[in-house]
Amino acid sequence: MKDSHVHTTLSHDGRSTMQEYLDAAAKRGVDEITFTEHCDFYDGVETSLRTLDVRSCRDSYRALAPKKCVRTNFGIEIGLRPECREKILAVTGENDFDFIIGSSHITAGRDMAFDPAFFAGKTRHEAYEVYFREVLENIRLFDDFDVYGHLDYVVRYGGYPEKTVSYDEFREELEAILDLLIEKGKGLEVNSSGYRYGLDSPHPNLAILKRYREKGGRIVTLGSDAHQTDQLGAGLAEAAELLREAGFSEYAVFRERRPVFFCL
């Protein structure tokens, strides 16, 4: 398998080095790794986290001792926020990435994973609506990304008992999101970390993947969102099975910002 979403110790929450992933790849059944460190801008957000130093990240990537059995790509997972558009464009425009995942981690100025205030006083529906509307706004505002990361990731947080979204409940937002992604030639990431979080689905769920396909979307990448070597490639076989169920016969890996397709 080819894993297109991997974090190393260069990300604030990564626990394995690039070289350790390379050494573990064969054992984990992975023959291509795209490193995608977190790059979020925290303007106006109370946090001790700091924004990635992309230059030192690229230097570490270039210093890797290659392995014959595993190909590597230099990517990034950039946190899209309307408020930080200029800074984000500077990062995506000035570096020679193979792959750019655009993700929403901070929505309405709050980091959903760490700040429960995002959900305070909102029903589940209201909170998810704020999230999906900002995702749509991000897709409108940004062109320099290849796939949208873990599209329904909001379901992990907020402590609501129902940890999924039904397509019909957010049909208006999801239709607009998928239409715009397709119009802009952007793909969807299928992120298998959902399984790790105890969900019975990757992000996004089967209904969203099916609808993207029905509408003509063809670019899907597979990523484990690994933060340590024993998560490399985890859940990708199940996610690939779900993609076949959604009607896909191929998945993509981005090299030099262009999709290369492989059989599922």
Ligand SMILES: [Zn+2]
């Ligand atoms: Zn993410």
Ligand SMILES: [Zn+2]
């Ligand atoms: Zn990630």
